[in-house]
Amino acid sequence: MVFGFKNKSAEEDRPEDSGGDKGLWGRLKSGLSRTRKGLTGGLAGLVSGKKKIDDEVLDALETRLLSADMGVELTMEIIASLQTRLKRNQLSDVDQLLAALREELLAALAPVSKPVELYSAKPWVLMMVGVNGVGKTTTIGKLAKQFQSDGKRVMLSAGDTFRAAAVEQLQVWGERNDIPVIAQGQDADPAAVSFDAINAAKARDIDVLLADTAGRLHTQSNLIAELQKIKRVIARELPDAPHETWIVIDATTGQNGLVQAQQFNEAVGVTGIVLTKLDGTAKGGITFAIAHKLGIPIRYIGVGEGIDDLRLFDAEDFVDSLLAVEE
Numbered sequence: 001m002v003f004g005f006k007n008k009s010a011e012e013d014r015p016e017d018s019g020g021d022k023g024l025w026g027r028l029k030s031g032l033s034r035t036r037k038g039l040t041g042g043l044a045g046l047v048s049g050k051k052k053i054d055d056e057v058l059d060a061l062e063t064r065l066l067s068a069d070m071g072v073e074l075t076m077e078i079i080a081s082l083q084t085r086l087k088r089n090q091l092s093d094v095d096q097l098l099a100a101l102r103e104e105l106l107a108a109l110a111p112v113s114k115p116v117e118l119y120s121a122k123p124w125v126l127m128m129v130g131v132n133g134v135g136k137t138t139t140i141g142k143l144a145k146q147f148q149s150d151g152k153r154v155m156l157s158a159g160d161t162f163r164a165a166a167v168e169q170l171q172v173w174g175e176r177n178d179i180p181v182i183a184q185g186q187d188a189d190p191a192a193v194s195f196d197a198i199n200a201a202k203a204r205d206i207d208v209l210l211a212d213t214a215g216r217l218h219t220q221s222n223l224i225a226e227l228q229k230i231k232r233v234i235a236r237e238l239p240d241a242p243h244e245t246w247i248v249i250d251a252t253t254g255q256n257g258l259v260q261a262q263q264f265n266e267a268v269g270v271t272g273i274v275l276t277k278l279d280g281t282a283k284g285g286i287t288f289a290i291a292h293k294l295g296i297p298i299r300y301i302g303v304g305e306g307i308d309d310l311r312l313f314d315a316e317d318f319v320d321s322l323l324a325v326e327e
């Protein structure tokens with residue numbers, strides 16, 4: 001099943017004492033727990049018994065950063081900077097080490113922490129691209145419900161006409177959630193679907209149009225050509241649209257996600273990244289590698305199956321939840 005939403009949890013935003021699965025901060029923390037354990041779990045143990053932090057501790061940290069998929073270059077940069085602090089006697093205990101690491105990680109995310117301008121036009125058109133199975137359709141469903149609870153009139157465009165049952169899945173879900181879905185039959189021309197969708201959105205006073213696309217065609221070059229055509233048709237029907245084009249990347253695919261982002265960016269020009277399935281991996285360091293290598297803003301992250309588990313990306317929340325001390 002493509003859509004599997006859990007009940008919306010209470011809308012608290014990161015009260016420090018809201019542990020467990022309750023509250024958004026708790027959900028972020030639990031979603032990132034595997035990466036956190038690999039990165040900093042037991043870091044205190046690593047240091048205990050030592051009078052001060054030494055090169056051995058930094059070596060162990062280096063291994064952890066690499067295994068979290070942070071990438072060699074960025075890991076080297078961070079470790080070099082920590083070594084400099086060590087020489088200057090600025091790393092005397094584990095608290096100072098964590099504070100320094102926090103600074104380094106935040107600096108690494110700076111290039112991708114640009115707030116997104118939602119609803120900057122009407123209809124505001126967001127096109128979702130990415131290879132098959134990464135979470136495009138699920139993400140569109142979660143966003144549609146979030147935007148709907150924001151009071152927006154939302155419409156979906158069923159642009160994946162290749163995969164069997166993709167159109168029907170979207171239609172059934174749309175009906176259940178009272179969100180209109182513009183679709184044609186399977187094998188229809190997705191550019192024609194986009195044409196219909198843009199004009200329906202204009203005619204029906206829609207605020208947000210979310211355009212789903214296929215993740216796989218017979219060949220990769222067919223897919224790219226199809227996406228380019230969809231984009232052209234959208235722009236012709238509504239100048240400046242699509243206002244955002246986001247690539248969805250599955251965090252569990254590691255460095256391969258970087259290659260996908262580069263390819264889609266060259267082909268259709270992406271304005272943002274949605275990083276999904278961070279809950280299913282200890283390699284969430286890929287987030288930092290993306291920041292370092294691509295610099296394309298990260299818009300949303302997926303840390304679970306629930307609707308609240310798709311969250312606007314916030315660098316501070318992200319880093320803090322990775323460095324949070326385990327209870």
Ligand SMILES: Nc1nc2c(ncn2[C@@H]2O[C@H](COP(=O)(O)OP(=O)(O)OP(=O)(O)O)[C@@H](O)[C@H]2O)c(=O)[nH]1
Pocket residue numbers: 001002004130131132133134135136137138139160163166213214215216248276277278279280301302303304305309
């Ligand atoms: N654990 C977890 N699963 C997710 C997340 N996002 C998406 N998924 C799951 O990933 C699977 C694939 O999602 P889809 O939305 O169908 O992916 P898609 O990109 O539309 O795939 P195609 O239509 O085949 O191109 C589904 O089982 C989703 O529930 C996430 O953040 N965490």
Ligand SMILES: [Mg+2]
Pocket residue numbers: 136137138160166213215
């Ligand atoms: Mg899909």
